[in-house]
Amino acid sequence: WINEEILTYTKKIGDHSFSALAGFVASRYVGESANSSIRGFSDNKIHSMNAGTVLNKPSEDYGASTNASVLGRVTYDYQNKYLATVNFRADGSSRFSKNKWGFFPSFSAAWRVSEEAFMKDVDWVSNFKVRLGWGIVGNDRISNYLSMDLYEASKYGVGNNTVTVLTPKQLKNANLKWEGSSTINLGVDLGFLDNRLNVTADFFVKNTKDLLLAQSLAHVTGFDSQMQNIGKIQNKGIELSLNSTNIQTRDFSWQTNFNISFIKNTLKGLASGVESMYARSGFDSNFTAYDYIATVGQSLGLIYGYEFDGVYQSSDFYTTPDNQLILKEGVTNNARYGTVKPGVVKYKDQDGDGIITTNDRTVIGNAMPKWFGGITNTFDYKGIDFSFMLQFNYGNDIYNATRLYSTQSRNGRRNMLAEVADRWSPTNTSNLVPSQDGYIVNDVYSRFIEDGSFLRLKNVTLGYTLPHKWTRKFHVSRLRLYATGQNLFCVSGYSGYDPEVNSASNTPMTPGLDWGAYPKSRVFTFGIDLQF
Secondary structure (H helix, E strand, O other): OEEEEEEEEEEEEOOEEEEEEEEEEEEEEEEEEEEOOEEOOOOOOOOOHHHOOEEOOOEEEEEEEEEEEEEEEEEEEEOOOEEEEEEEEEEEEOOOOOOOEEEEEEEEEEEEHHHOHHHOOOOOEEEEEEEEEEEEEEEOOOOOOOOOOOEEEEEEEEOOEEEEEEEEOOOOOOOOOOEEEEEEEEEEEEEEOOOOEEEEEEEEEEEEEOOEEEEEOOHHHOOOEEEEEOOEEEEEEEEEEEEEEEEEOOOEEEEEEEEEEEEEEEEEEOOOOOOEEEEOOOOOOOOOOOOEEEEOOOOOOEEEEEOEEEEOOHHHEEEOOOOOEEEOOOOOEOOOOOOOOOOOEEEOOOOOOOEOOHHHOEEEEEOOOOEEEEEEEEEEEOOEEEEEEEEEEEOOEEEEHHHHHOOOOOOOOOOOOHHHHHOOEOOEOOOOOOOOOOOOOOOOEHHHEEEOOEEEEEEEEEEEEOOHHHHHHHOOOEEEEEEEEEEEEEEEOOOOOOOOOOOOOOOOOOOOEEOOOOOOOOEEEEEEEEEO
């Protein structure tokens, strides 16, 4: 349930306009589930539960969270030239223990330069506005009860008896608190030629501190990790948008909306004395190594593993008189495999010791895009309207875990992807795909890190509005027929289903992961817009 109580007040005194808002918001969410199942049916045609012979252990789950907020806002406007807003809110969350409340102020100011007297003769500038803002927002999006001791029940046999034992489920952190992000933004709005061309530019710096992240722990604690407030992240960048009316006549118009964003992400700090933090995507229980790394001074979303260096060929070896293969001097030995041979995967030797070990793992990809945006064009001609939107993304990498898993299992009973047909063999000396047993199971390396740049036709709409002189005979004020297509095609070099993917979106440490992600559906819609 959610409850909102809002009180507003407005007042105008001459050229001065004021408004004030005060409010209280409270919400509570409770989720409960129970599951029980039975097996051991004698016939698949019998669907009655009581016909089974083996009752599986019932399971249940419960979760509840409560939030409360007190908020206020004051705005000021003088002659529509000088604008100011001050906000304050206090948010409380049941997910925290000692630090339930967070306090988040903000303010913004704007100057409409185009309303000044000295701009009246500048006819070609129809709008000129400068904006400045600063504010803090909070984040409590973590699992419930992380600040509390939780236990799970297990049953064990002791002699002829069965006893229930409670074991700790997590290592609590009663000091958890709100994650806070402060942003300063400088913006400029420009309109030209009676607002037929509008340009908006925003320059921003966002600093996030007290990040809610899972900190790896020494195994002597009995736990792999604990949720903590650690680290600082900075995002800074430029966002540009352009709206133009390219053609405007009595019967025909063409409008274009374009936007693009350039964002640089930097990890500014971790726990005291810590320079790097590792994360495990956990897409499959067999892949137990860390596959993401966060290092102070670099971006989040760095994919971690071995750098692919081709496949060992026969030319990398000497053959002794007794037909033994000896690796040539200067050729890196992938000792992690064991005794290497032609067809085995090569990794690059990062530390220069001539042997591949876990110390040779390095950054093999970055899931953060360099820039992204979209463009929409809209055309109208005598009741016919047509529009299309293109979405683009550039400079990010995708960790194709689906491809990794589906080409390197060594399980003869499992289907493989088609690229395995091009694997190395004595008669097909591929330098891209190792032989059927020429890789190290569960290793993450750069052959499966792919470019995620794409250009997508996001939306196309074609419509026709019947002339009013026709529809008014049926007492209809508007009748429009339209057809829309979404996600019609995507231009990308990515080998998976869809480059716009993030299977582990619940944590900022593991972006850009594709683990069996379902692609965006192609959708066609036909409709009628009827108004009386």
